[in-house]
Amino acid sequence: MGSFKGHALPGSFFLVAGLWWTGKHSLWHVTRRNKNLGSGRVASRASQRRLELIESSIVVFFSFVGILAEQFADGPRLQLYNAAEKHWEDVMNWQHSTMYLFFGLAGIVSLIVHTTDVAPLALDRLMLAVAFFNEGFLFLYHLHGRTMLDVHVHQLLLYAVFGSAAVAFLEVFHRGNILMEMLRCTLTMLQGSWFWQIGFVLYPPHGPEWDLKDHNNMMFITMCYSWHLAFALLAVSMVYCTVSCVVRSRLKRTPPMEMGLLKPREREPESEDEIL
Amino acid sequence: MGSFKGHALPGSFFLVAGLWWTGKHSLWHVTRRNKNLGSGRVASRASQRRLELIESSIVVFFSFVGILAEQFADGPRLQLYNAAEKHWEDVMNWQHSTMYLFFGLAGIVSLIVHTTDVAPLALDRLMLAVAFFNEGFLFLYHLHGRTMLDVHVHQLLLYAVFGSAAVAFLEVFHRGNILMEMLRCTLTMLQGSWFWQIGFVLYPPHGPEWDLKDHNNMMFITMCYSWHLAFALLAVSMVYCTVSCVVRSRLKRTPPMEMGLLKPREREPESEDEIL
């Protein structure tokens, strides 16, 4: 999918995923911290689980759609080797399918982890780390023989991808650490917006082409990456603050229930982290 | 042993090791979690130790056989330097012997650790990490002056090898973490199946030779590695689920013993991890 759309599409997905995760983790973190104000009503354990299941289902669904789109929309149609012409059919599309496959696997694992109790909870983060790592790994060997700027913008992408993988792996050991969660959200949004940027640089929809061999362009693009990071940080912190304010104001308006009624609720595990 | 067999043999060993470890760690993890159902009977502390001893003995035995095979089956027959012709005798075979030697050492250490109490338990993982690292280290300097695809497939192997080493090292500090154990099993199986793949690519037993300089082949091989990883993940999760189901069904059928009888059993350390 060497086209503007081919970069804008995954970019949008990662942007949405980053925003969604930011909202989700912010909500749970704020809920946990304001327990004594009766915030259990805002986000109970059961609703948390339902949210996870919906999220995982959507991830699985879109991964499946992505694989089909790569294969049948202008792709190799499940044909791997062209024996007649002795070459591999559309290796690029197969690679993209493989990336989607791993995110799909991560979604399936997350579904299993949150519906049954066969596996430890942290498995969903481990699979997410594997999916991100696999994406970065395939991109790493994607770049042979391209022009300087093309290679450079994809290399910059790898920082965000491998960064997400590393943070998700750290979360296996430090689950529920809001800072690591926000960092992962930031890196995911950075990845998303950078996909858009790559699209604009390599396939400018209107306006002049970029000179892919100009060293000055490379210097600018590097700095541009820092700005994307700054915007991702800003977006994540704004979502966090909004969620935090909304939850607090709602809690203040509704008076807490009687202590006696709260007791049994306090007994249920504080958050998914403690069950681990 | 630059031949198909020379890659299929170690590949099979690592595949078997990966499967075996998956089964072992799954069994112990499920046993530990279902303690209250009386699962102590399924895998008691003594039987765990016996299993470890058998495993270690087999590792030591095959390492020894491997060293002998490398030396005497078409190898240097313990002769290191050919003074007449002024060159080293079969450096490759010596290198393979060295790799086996370290796995043998890891086996011996595991034997000592599980029979006596002179050394801390985690030493077996540390030696395993050293053995994997040593294997990767020797492969790293194995590749000078080969063709592009040959180098590439071996480099991909290194991901699995160094990954196993890193995870085993992490286990020194997080012993008994089922996720790390499963990750190590996955990487070991990936290594095993990739050895087979290398054999098929470099020494195709039937069918045409691969073009070792075609860039398209390299792209395909990279993706192929991801598929091996996906299959390894699938295999590990299937073994885990099977073990988990079997243990649970067995526990449900046999009613738990009287509480009074269980008491003393509960006193014995839950698993080897707590003794550390």
Place this chain on the structure above:
Amino acid sequence: MGSFKGHALPGSFFLVAGLWWTGKHSLWHVTRRNKNLGSGRVASRASQRRLELIESSIVVFFSFVGILAEQFADGPRLQLYNAAEKHWEDVMNWQHSTMYLFFGLAGIVSLIVHTTDVAPLALDRLMLAVAFFNEGFLFLYHLHGRTMLDVHVHQLLLYAVFGSAAVAFLEVFHRGNILMEMLRCTLTMLQGSWFWQIGFVLYPPHGPEWDLKDHNNMMFITMCYSWHLAFALLAVSMVYCTVSCVVRSRLKRTPPMEMGLLKPREREPESEDEIL
């Protein structure tokens, strides 16, 4: 700002920051350890918070000044792209502005973290790590096509920058570990003094030019870096010892208050670390 001043200025800032941090962390560490001698009076919780706010404000102020100076003193005056001549305006100045921007963001985050309780305390270290990482990242792609020694001195700088980033990231998990704090101070001072050294090497204010292609010079510069590290270690340890001695002598002179009076003070959280 390719000039002597352009390196001496940031160098001085990092030197001052390193010294200031050393003093601050030393004071708090010594105070915490000598609690029983009534050291709560020397550095109370409220004064700690006030100090943090002042520090953050200064960081924000100077970042803002730095951005303005880069833009308007001989810089691009907020103009990014020169459409007429089709090139980016003063990319270097824009890059420096970006670096300042991230340190400014870190300062703002620190202000928010220490005045409100919306975010966990460790966020200030995470943002500091991001700011240092961003600085190193931009320097990394700064160096294309320069002479050998020029590249080398900037590469050496990167050790200190990425080292600071790594230590600050570690502090997210090990907050209040005096050794990590001192290590970060050392690396920050090393960065500051090395900026001065770079100024002297690339733009010698008086005396002869350096031969930027002489391999012997490169060997000397590498060693010189070690000496800077040694001096930074020495400076940090001297500041620590001075603070330690002053606090102890002051505590000895003033007799501790009555036990009864101390009780409520002991109840307040020992340091910011415990609130995390």
Place this chain on the structure above:
Amino acid sequence: MGSFKGHALPGSFFLVAGLWWTGKHSLWHVTRRNKNLGSGRVASRASQRRLELIESSIVVFFSFVGILAEQFADGPRLQLYNAAEKHWEDVMNWQHSTMYLFFGLAGIVSLIVHTTDVAPLALDRLMLAVAFFNEGFLFLYHLHGRTMLDVHVHQLLLYAVFGSAAVAFLEVFHRGNILMEMLRCTLTMLQGSWFWQIGFVLYPPHGPEWDLKDHNNMMFITMCYSWHLAFALLAVSMVYCTVSCVVRSRLKRTPPMEMGLLKPREREPESEDEIL
């Protein structure tokens, strides 16, 4: 000191240091584990501290001697720049002096840490890590423009050096972990014996010269490094077992003191690790 002696001398020092550390840490570990048998008499807290002071003093002494030897035995005699001929005087000797300097600093810090209580105990490991890192760092930029095998043997040395630095850094957080201590001892001994090997390869004292460009030699040397590692592992484990056996047999022969007499002894901190 490009000579056989110049490599044999530091090699011997590291070998001795590795053996000494192995003995020391083994003794303390065994003592701690056999507390209930009255092993406090074998290695009391006070004798531990005395041992540390003696060790540190020796390190400081030999570092000082090393610096003097590098400067005055055939070296630059404290002259840094030859203004007449416009070149740096004996940069190599200055670099070696710098390495010794950092080990000397580590010794001094260890002295301070174990006599006073101004600094946390873990500081000695941090300084050791810095000293090892500095050694590796200087070697890293030592190798420009040498022949292939010369570069290769020094690169292999770096594995051991940076490995020691990393393990010492880990010990800052996991102090008293016998496995990390033994790993550091192993890597130090590996470094020592590899210095000897480098001496034999580059400056063979008798016998023929090595062909420094032969690829087969490089393959052999890599394997040889693995063997050195195996021997280091063997030596460390033998020392550990010997110490362990001797302490146990001594404890069995001398009957434990009366329980009443033991009580006060049990009160003193178990080992230096708990004071941290």
